[in-house]
Amino acid sequence: SSGGGNDSGIFVAILLVVLVPVVLAIWYFMFCWLFTPILILDRGLKAMEAMKLSRRVVRLRFWRLLGLFLVVGLMCILSVLVLCVGLLVMLPIAFGVLSRIYEDIFGEREPVRVA
Secondary structure (H helix, E strand, C coil), rough: CCCHHHHHHHHHHHHHHHHHHHHHCCCCHHHCCCCCCHHHHCCCCHHHHHHHHHHHHHHCCHHHHHHHHHHHHHHHHHHCCCCCCHHHHHHHHHHHHHHHHHHHHHHHCCCCCCC
């Protein structure tokens, strides 16, 4: 009975040792695959090709992109604190930042003209 507290402490420690790396890995791959949907739509790549290219590009610029997206993410979180009204301004800015970074990395394409 007196060892019950130790058992729960061990359970929490094991959970943290297993859970933290899994969560960090998921965040890492989500971040590395940031440009995947845009590459599929813009360049017509297949999913696996787009995932590989996005990961390669993000890994080359990892710290700069991470810093930028942490700032944008923090701004989004702060905009939620303003009764979510700030998101009406912040979400378009966040998507604009993503689009601009995509153009800087992959180059601009000529707009498609519809006749």
